[in-house]
Amino acid sequence: MEYHVKDLSLADEGLKLIEWAEMDMPVLRQIREHFAKEKPLAGIKIGACLHVTTETANLVRTLKEGGAEVFLCASNPLSTKDEVAAALVKYFDIPVFAIRGEDRDTYYSHINAVLDQKPQITIDDGADLVSTLHKERPEQAEKVWGGTEETTTGVIRLKAMAKEGLLKYPIIAVNDALTKHLFDNRYGTGQSTLDGILRATNRLLAGSVFVVCGFGWCGKGLAMRARGMGARVVVTEVDPLKALEAVMEGYLVMPLDEAAEIGDFFCTVTGNKSVIRKEHFLKMKDGAIVCNSGHFDVEIDLKSLREISTQVRTIRKEVEEYTLKNGKKIYVLSQGRLVNLAAAEGHPSGVMDMSFANQALCVEYIVKNHKTLQKTVYSVPEEIDKKVAKLKLAAMGIKIDTLTPEQQKYLTSWEEGT
Known part of the structure:
Protein backbone atom coordinates (compact mmCIF):
# COMPACT_ATOMS: atom_id res chain seq x y z
CA MET A 1 0.00 0.00 0.00
CA GLU A 2 1.35 3.38 -1.01
CA TYR A 3 1.17 6.21 1.53
CA HIS A 4 3.12 9.24 2.69
CA VAL A 5 2.84 10.19 6.35
CA LYS A 6 5.31 11.64 8.82
CA ASP A 7 5.90 8.70 11.15
CA LEU A 8 4.05 5.41 11.57
CA SER A 9 5.27 5.17 15.16
CA LEU A 10 2.70 7.86 16.00
CA ALA A 11 -0.14 5.49 15.12
CA ASP A 12 -0.92 4.27 18.66
CA GLU A 13 -1.49 7.82 19.85
CA GLY A 14 -3.57 8.56 16.77
CA LEU A 15 -5.78 5.53 17.34
CA LYS A 16 -6.69 6.75 20.83
CA LEU A 17 -7.54 10.19 19.46
CA ILE A 18 -9.78 8.65 16.80
CA GLU A 19 -11.58 6.60 19.44
CA TRP A 20 -12.06 9.69 21.61
CA ALA A 21 -13.67 11.60 18.73
CA GLU A 22 -15.90 8.66 17.82
CA MET A 23 -17.52 8.70 21.25
CA ASP A 24 -19.16 12.02 20.37
CA MET A 25 -20.15 11.06 16.81
CA PRO A 26 -23.25 8.86 17.32
CA VAL A 27 -24.92 9.70 14.01
CA LEU A 28 -21.91 8.73 11.93
CA ARG A 29 -21.54 5.59 14.04
CA GLN A 30 -25.11 4.54 13.18
CA ILE A 31 -24.43 5.13 9.50
CA ARG A 32 -21.23 3.07 9.75
CA GLU A 33 -23.19 0.18 11.25
CA HIS A 34 -25.68 0.41 8.37
CA PHE A 35 -22.87 0.59 5.81
CA ALA A 36 -21.14 -2.44 7.34
CA LYS A 37 -24.27 -4.54 6.83
CA GLU A 38 -25.46 -3.25 3.45
CA LYS A 39 -22.11 -2.44 1.72
CA PRO A 40 -23.67 0.27 -0.51
CA LEU A 41 -20.23 1.47 -1.68
CA ALA A 42 -18.82 -1.92 -2.63
CA GLY A 43 -16.19 -1.67 -5.37
CA ILE A 44 -16.17 2.15 -5.41
CA LYS A 45 -12.96 4.19 -5.27
CA ILE A 46 -13.22 7.45 -3.36
CA GLY A 47 -10.62 10.22 -3.48
CA ALA A 48 -10.87 12.53 -0.46
CA CYS A 49 -9.09 15.85 0.08
CA LEU A 50 -10.00 16.82 3.65
CA HIS A 51 -8.47 18.11 6.87
CA VAL A 52 -6.77 15.00 8.27
CA THR A 53 -8.27 15.15 11.74
CA THR A 54 -9.79 12.68 14.17
CA GLU A 55 -13.28 13.45 12.86
CA THR A 56 -12.22 12.91 9.25
CA ALA A 57 -10.71 9.59 10.29
CA ASN A 58 -14.14 8.44 11.42
CA LEU A 59 -15.68 9.52 8.12
CA VAL A 60 -13.19 7.59 5.99
CA ARG A 61 -13.58 4.57 8.29
CA THR A 62 -17.32 4.75 7.63
CA LEU A 63 -16.83 4.90 3.87
CA LYS A 64 -14.50 1.92 3.99
CA GLU A 65 -17.02 -0.05 6.05
CA GLY A 66 -19.44 0.63 3.22
CA GLY A 67 -17.16 -1.29 0.87
CA ALA A 68 -15.25 1.59 -0.69
CA GLU A 69 -11.55 1.98 -1.28
CA VAL A 70 -10.69 5.37 0.19
CA PHE A 71 -7.59 7.45 -0.58
CA LEU A 72 -7.01 10.53 1.57
CA CYS A 73 -4.88 13.66 1.25
CA ALA A 74 -4.87 16.94 3.18
CA SER A 75 -6.92 19.97 2.16
CA ASN A 76 -4.64 22.33 4.12
CA PRO A 77 -0.91 22.00 4.86
CA LEU A 78 -1.27 23.00 8.52
CA SER A 79 -4.39 21.06 9.49
CA THR A 80 -3.01 17.52 9.38
CA LYS A 81 -2.69 15.59 12.63
CA ASP A 82 0.28 13.33 11.91
CA GLU A 83 -0.82 10.85 14.59
CA VAL A 84 -4.18 10.40 12.88
CA ALA A 85 -2.60 9.98 9.45
CA ALA A 86 -0.33 7.26 10.84
CA ALA A 87 -3.20 5.46 12.58
CA LEU A 88 -5.31 5.39 9.42
CA VAL A 89 -2.47 3.73 7.55
CA LYS A 90 -1.42 1.26 10.25
CA TYR A 91 -4.73 0.23 11.79
CA PHE A 92 -7.30 0.81 9.06
CA ASP A 93 -5.27 0.15 5.87
CA ILE A 94 -6.34 3.49 4.39
CA PRO A 95 -3.74 5.12 2.12
CA VAL A 96 -3.05 8.62 3.43
CA PHE A 97 -0.88 11.27 1.77
CA ALA A 98 -0.52 14.08 4.31
CA ILE A 99 2.19 15.58 6.48
CA ARG A 100 1.65 18.60 8.71
CA GLY A 101 3.56 21.61 7.38
CA GLU A 102 4.10 20.17 3.90
CA ASP A 103 5.19 22.69 1.26
CA ARG A 104 3.14 23.61 -1.77
CA ASP A 105 4.83 21.12 -4.09
CA THR A 106 4.32 18.26 -1.64
CA TYR A 107 0.71 19.35 -1.09
CA TYR A 108 -0.09 19.04 -4.78
CA SER A 109 1.94 15.84 -5.18
CA HIS A 110 -0.33 14.35 -2.50
CA ILE A 111 -3.43 15.48 -4.37
CA ASN A 112 -2.08 13.86 -7.51
CA ALA A 113 -1.25 10.68 -5.59
CA VAL A 114 -4.95 10.40 -4.75
CA LEU A 115 -6.01 11.21 -8.31
CA ASP A 116 -3.63 8.53 -9.60
CA GLN A 117 -6.03 5.98 -8.08
CA LYS A 118 -8.74 7.00 -10.59
CA PRO A 119 -11.53 7.60 -8.04
CA GLN A 120 -15.13 7.44 -9.21
CA ILE A 121 -16.21 9.80 -6.43
CA THR A 122 -14.41 12.80 -4.94
CA ILE A 123 -14.84 14.39 -1.52
CA ASP A 124 -13.34 17.85 -1.31
CA ASP A 125 -12.85 20.64 1.22
CA GLY A 126 -11.99 23.81 -0.68
CA ALA A 127 -12.17 22.30 -4.21
CA ASP A 128 -8.39 21.90 -4.73
CA LEU A 129 -8.85 18.24 -5.66
CA VAL A 130 -11.62 19.00 -8.14
CA SER A 131 -9.83 22.00 -9.67
CA THR A 132 -6.58 20.04 -10.06
CA LEU A 133 -8.50 17.22 -11.71
CA HIS A 134 -10.19 19.62 -14.13
CA LYS A 135 -7.04 21.60 -14.94
CA GLU A 136 -4.52 18.79 -15.26
CA ARG A 137 -6.59 15.67 -15.99
CA PRO A 138 -9.71 16.74 -17.94
CA GLU A 139 -10.15 13.33 -19.57
CA GLN A 140 -10.08 11.63 -16.18
CA ALA A 141 -12.57 14.15 -14.82
CA GLU A 142 -15.07 13.12 -17.49
CA LYS A 143 -15.17 9.61 -16.00
CA VAL A 144 -15.88 10.64 -12.41
CA TRP A 145 -19.41 9.80 -11.22
CA GLY A 146 -19.80 12.70 -8.83
CA GLY A 147 -18.43 14.44 -5.78
CA THR A 148 -19.20 16.31 -2.60
CA GLU A 149 -17.86 19.62 -1.28
CA GLU A 150 -17.53 20.40 2.41
CA THR A 151 -16.94 24.13 2.72
CA THR A 152 -18.23 27.54 1.62
CA THR A 153 -15.07 28.46 -0.29
CA GLY A 154 -15.18 25.26 -2.30
CA VAL A 155 -18.86 25.65 -3.14
CA ILE A 156 -18.20 29.18 -4.42
CA ARG A 157 -15.46 27.88 -6.73
CA LEU A 158 -17.54 24.96 -7.97
CA LYS A 159 -20.61 27.07 -8.66
CA ALA A 160 -18.39 29.41 -10.69
CA MET A 161 -17.17 26.42 -12.70
CA ALA A 162 -20.72 25.21 -13.26
CA LYS A 163 -21.87 28.68 -14.33
CA GLU A 164 -19.11 28.78 -16.96
CA GLY A 165 -20.03 25.29 -18.16
CA LEU A 166 -16.67 23.86 -17.07
CA LEU A 167 -17.80 21.39 -14.40
CA LYS A 168 -17.37 17.88 -15.76
CA TYR A 169 -19.36 15.95 -13.15
CA PRO A 170 -22.09 16.58 -10.55
CA ILE A 171 -21.21 17.90 -7.11
CA ILE A 172 -23.37 17.90 -3.99
CA ALA A 173 -22.74 20.99 -1.85
CA VAL A 174 -22.67 19.42 1.60
CA ASN A 175 -21.81 22.85 3.02
CA ASP A 176 -25.28 24.08 2.07
CA ALA A 177 -27.10 21.44 4.10
CA LEU A 178 -28.95 23.01 7.02
CA THR A 179 -27.47 20.40 9.35
CA LYS A 180 -24.05 21.55 8.18
CA HIS A 181 -23.82 25.31 7.91
CA LEU A 182 -26.32 26.17 10.65
CA PHE A 183 -24.32 24.09 13.11
CA ASP A 184 -20.79 23.30 11.86
CA ASN A 185 -20.15 26.79 10.46
CA ARG A 186 -21.79 28.64 13.34
CA TYR A 187 -21.12 26.62 16.49
CA ALA A 343 -3.37 26.33 16.38
CA ALA A 344 -6.11 24.09 17.79
CA GLU A 345 -7.93 20.92 16.69
CA GLY A 346 -10.71 22.23 14.47
CA HIS A 347 -14.41 21.77 15.08
CA PRO A 348 -15.54 19.58 17.98
CA SER A 349 -16.48 16.05 16.95
CA GLY A 350 -20.06 16.53 18.16
CA VAL A 351 -20.78 19.05 15.39
CA MET A 352 -18.66 17.33 12.72
CA ASP A 353 -20.85 14.30 13.39
CA MET A 354 -23.63 15.97 11.39
CA SER A 355 -21.40 17.33 8.64
CA PHE A 356 -19.75 13.98 7.99
CA ALA A 357 -23.04 12.10 8.28
CA ASN A 358 -24.17 14.28 5.36
CA GLN A 359 -20.96 13.43 3.49
CA ALA A 360 -21.43 9.68 3.94
CA LEU A 361 -25.10 9.69 2.96
CA CYS A 362 -24.45 11.96 -0.05
CA VAL A 363 -21.76 9.59 -1.30
CA GLU A 364 -24.29 6.77 -1.04
CA TYR A 365 -26.81 8.95 -2.91
CA ILE A 366 -24.33 9.59 -5.73
CA VAL A 367 -23.61 5.88 -6.12
CA LYS A 368 -27.34 5.20 -6.49
CA ASN A 369 -28.20 8.17 -8.72
CA HIS A 370 -25.08 9.19 -10.67
CA LYS A 371 -26.50 8.11 -14.02
CA THR A 372 -29.31 10.68 -13.80
CA LEU A 373 -27.42 13.60 -12.24
CA GLN A 374 -26.37 16.57 -14.38
CA LYS A 375 -22.98 18.32 -14.41
CA THR A 376 -23.87 20.99 -11.90
CA VAL A 377 -23.84 21.77 -8.18
CA TYR A 378 -26.72 20.23 -6.21
CA SER A 379 -28.04 20.95 -2.75
CA VAL A 380 -28.13 18.08 -0.27
CA PRO A 381 -31.45 16.24 -0.77
CA GLU A 382 -33.93 17.34 1.88
CA GLU A 383 -34.56 13.79 3.01
CA ILE A 384 -30.87 13.38 3.88
CA ASP A 385 -30.75 16.69 5.75
CA LYS A 386 -33.82 15.78 7.83
CA LYS A 387 -32.58 12.24 8.44
CA VAL A 388 -29.34 13.60 9.92
CA ALA A 389 -31.30 15.99 12.16
CA LYS A 390 -33.59 13.20 13.37
CA LEU A 391 -30.67 10.88 14.11
CA LYS A 392 -28.87 13.65 16.00
CA LEU A 393 -31.92 14.45 18.12
CA ALA A 394 -32.44 10.76 18.90
CA ALA A 395 -28.79 10.40 19.90
CA MET A 396 -29.25 13.35 22.27
CA GLY A 397 -32.33 11.74 23.80
CA ILE A 398 -34.63 14.49 22.55
CA LYS A 399 -38.16 13.85 21.25
CA ILE A 400 -40.27 16.30 19.23
CA ASP A 401 -43.94 16.61 18.28
CA THR A 402 -45.53 15.42 15.04
CA LEU A 403 -48.32 17.09 13.08
CA THR A 404 -51.85 15.79 13.56
CA PRO A 405 -53.83 14.83 10.42
CA GLU A 406 -55.87 18.03 10.91
CA GLN A 407 -52.68 20.15 11.00
CA GLN A 408 -51.26 18.44 7.93
CA LYS A 409 -54.47 19.15 6.00
CA TYR A 410 -54.50 22.79 7.15
CA LEU A 411 -50.92 23.35 5.94
CA THR A 412 -51.72 21.99 2.47
CA SER A 413 -55.10 23.65 1.88
CA TRP A 414 -56.37 27.18 1.25
CA GLU A 415 -60.06 27.14 2.13
CA GLU A 416 -59.91 27.78 5.87
CA GLY A 417 -59.33 31.38 6.98
CA THR A 418 -60.38 33.77 9.73
Missing part, protein backbone atom coordinates in the same frame (compact mmCIF):
# COMPACT_ATOMS: atom_id res chain seq x y z
CA GLY A 188 -18.06 24.71 15.24
CA THR A 189 -16.23 27.72 13.79
CA GLY A 190 -17.27 29.95 16.67
CA GLN A 191 -15.84 27.66 19.33
CA SER A 192 -12.82 26.29 17.50
CA THR A 193 -11.61 29.69 16.24
CA LEU A 194 -11.55 31.14 19.73
CA ASP A 195 -9.87 27.92 20.90
CA GLY A 196 -7.10 28.44 18.32
CA ILE A 197 -6.63 32.11 19.20
CA LEU A 198 -6.42 31.39 22.92
CA ARG A 199 -4.03 28.45 22.53
CA ALA A 200 -1.77 30.52 20.30
CA THR A 201 -1.77 33.71 22.39
CA ASN A 202 -3.04 33.05 25.92
CA ARG A 203 -4.42 36.60 25.82
CA LEU A 204 -7.51 37.84 27.65
CA LEU A 205 -10.55 38.45 25.43
CA ALA A 206 -12.70 40.13 28.08
CA GLY A 207 -12.69 43.88 27.58
CA SER A 208 -10.87 43.69 24.24
CA VAL A 209 -12.15 44.91 20.88
CA PHE A 210 -12.62 41.88 18.64
CA VAL A 211 -13.11 42.61 14.93
CA VAL A 212 -14.94 39.95 12.90
CA CYS A 213 -14.50 40.42 9.16
CA GLY A 214 -17.54 38.85 7.53
CA PHE A 215 -20.95 38.00 9.00
CA GLY A 216 -21.84 34.78 7.22
CA TRP A 217 -22.59 31.70 9.32
CA CYS A 218 -18.97 31.40 10.42
CA GLY A 219 -18.82 35.09 11.29
CA LYS A 220 -22.08 34.87 13.22
CA GLY A 221 -20.75 32.01 15.31
CA LEU A 222 -17.43 33.72 15.96
CA ALA A 223 -19.05 37.03 16.92
CA MET A 224 -21.44 35.26 19.26
CA ARG A 225 -18.67 33.37 21.05
CA ALA A 226 -16.33 36.38 21.25
CA ARG A 227 -19.10 38.41 22.85
CA GLY A 228 -19.72 35.53 25.24
CA MET A 229 -16.08 35.80 26.34
CA GLY A 230 -16.59 39.46 27.21
CA ALA A 231 -15.12 41.07 24.09
CA ARG A 232 -16.59 44.18 22.51
CA VAL A 233 -17.34 42.87 19.02
CA VAL A 234 -17.09 44.90 15.82
CA VAL A 235 -18.36 43.45 12.54
CA THR A 236 -17.19 44.52 9.08
CA GLU A 237 -19.23 43.56 6.02
CA VAL A 238 -19.79 44.31 2.33
CA ASP A 239 -23.31 42.83 2.19
CA PRO A 240 -25.95 45.34 3.39
CA LEU A 241 -28.33 42.59 4.53
CA LYS A 242 -25.70 40.87 6.65
CA ALA A 243 -24.50 44.20 7.99
CA LEU A 244 -28.06 45.10 8.99
CA GLU A 245 -28.47 41.73 10.70
CA ALA A 246 -25.27 42.35 12.67
CA VAL A 247 -26.59 45.74 13.77
CA MET A 248 -29.87 44.14 14.89
CA GLU A 249 -27.86 41.58 16.86
CA GLY A 250 -26.30 44.43 18.80
CA TYR A 251 -22.82 44.49 17.26
CA LEU A 252 -20.97 47.62 16.18
CA VAL A 253 -20.76 47.69 12.38
CA MET A 254 -18.27 49.87 10.53
CA PRO A 255 -15.81 49.79 7.59
CA LEU A 256 -12.59 47.88 8.25
CA ASP A 257 -10.70 51.11 7.64
CA GLU A 258 -12.27 52.47 10.85
CA ALA A 259 -12.18 49.21 12.80
CA ALA A 260 -8.43 48.92 12.11
CA GLU A 261 -7.76 51.82 14.46
CA ILE A 262 -9.56 50.33 17.47
CA GLY A 263 -9.25 46.54 17.18
CA ASP A 264 -7.17 44.34 19.48
CA PHE A 265 -8.02 41.10 17.65
CA PHE A 266 -8.91 40.74 13.97
CA CYS A 267 -10.25 37.54 12.40
CA THR A 268 -11.29 37.08 8.77
CA VAL A 269 -14.10 34.66 7.91
CA THR A 270 -15.15 35.85 4.45
CA GLY A 271 -14.02 33.32 1.85
CA ASN A 272 -12.51 36.21 -0.12
CA LYS A 273 -8.97 37.47 -0.68
CA SER A 274 -7.01 40.50 0.57
CA VAL A 275 -9.60 41.41 3.19
CA ILE A 276 -7.02 42.89 5.59
CA ARG A 277 -4.58 44.93 3.51
CA LYS A 278 -1.64 47.34 3.75
CA GLU A 279 -3.79 50.37 4.55
CA HIS A 280 -5.36 48.50 7.46
CA PHE A 281 -2.06 47.27 8.92
CA LEU A 282 -0.72 50.84 8.94
CA LYS A 283 -3.68 52.01 11.02
CA MET A 284 -3.62 49.17 13.57
CA LYS A 285 -2.60 49.61 17.18
CA ASP A 286 0.78 48.43 18.35
CA GLY A 287 0.32 44.77 19.37
CA ALA A 288 -2.76 44.02 17.27
CA ILE A 289 -3.36 40.30 16.70
CA VAL A 290 -4.49 39.20 13.24
CA CYS A 291 -5.74 35.77 12.17
CA ASN A 292 -7.91 33.96 9.64
CA SER A 293 -10.58 31.29 9.91
CA GLY A 294 -11.59 31.28 6.25
CA HIS A 295 -10.50 28.28 4.22
CA PHE A 296 -7.50 29.63 2.29
CA ASP A 297 -4.55 31.75 3.45
CA VAL A 298 -5.43 34.62 1.10
CA GLU A 299 -7.73 36.65 3.33
CA ILE A 300 -4.81 38.46 5.00
CA ASP A 301 -2.45 40.21 2.57
CA LEU A 302 0.79 38.94 4.08
CA LYS A 303 2.82 40.02 1.07
CA SER A 304 2.06 43.69 1.67
CA LEU A 305 2.59 43.22 5.42
CA ARG A 306 6.11 41.91 4.75
CA GLU A 307 6.80 44.83 2.44
CA ILE A 308 6.06 47.38 5.17
CA SER A 309 7.95 45.45 7.86
CA THR A 310 11.58 45.69 8.89
CA GLN A 311 11.65 42.38 10.77
CA VAL A 312 9.65 39.16 11.06
CA ARG A 313 10.27 36.63 13.79
CA THR A 314 8.47 33.75 15.45
CA ILE A 315 7.91 34.92 18.99
CA ARG A 316 5.70 32.05 20.11
CA LYS A 317 4.44 28.84 18.54
CA GLU A 318 1.89 29.83 15.86
CA VAL A 319 2.64 33.56 16.41
CA GLU A 320 4.77 35.64 14.03
CA GLU A 321 5.75 39.17 15.01
CA TYR A 322 5.94 41.74 12.21
CA THR A 323 7.79 44.95 13.16
CA LEU A 324 6.53 47.71 10.86
CA LYS A 325 8.63 50.55 9.53
CA ASN A 326 6.60 52.88 11.77
CA GLY A 327 7.80 50.93 14.81
CA LYS A 328 4.51 49.20 15.60
CA LYS A 329 4.25 45.43 15.94
CA ILE A 330 1.54 43.28 14.37
CA TYR A 331 1.12 39.63 15.36
CA VAL A 332 -0.11 37.10 12.78
CA LEU A 333 -1.34 33.69 13.89
CA SER A 334 -0.67 30.41 12.04
CA GLN A 335 0.77 32.08 8.93
CA GLY A 336 -2.68 33.36 8.04
CA ARG A 337 -4.03 29.84 7.63
CA LEU A 338 -7.05 28.38 9.40
CA VAL A 339 -6.28 29.29 13.00
CA ASN A 340 -8.83 26.84 14.40
CA LEU A 341 -7.05 23.89 12.78
CA ALA A 342 -3.46 25.12 12.77
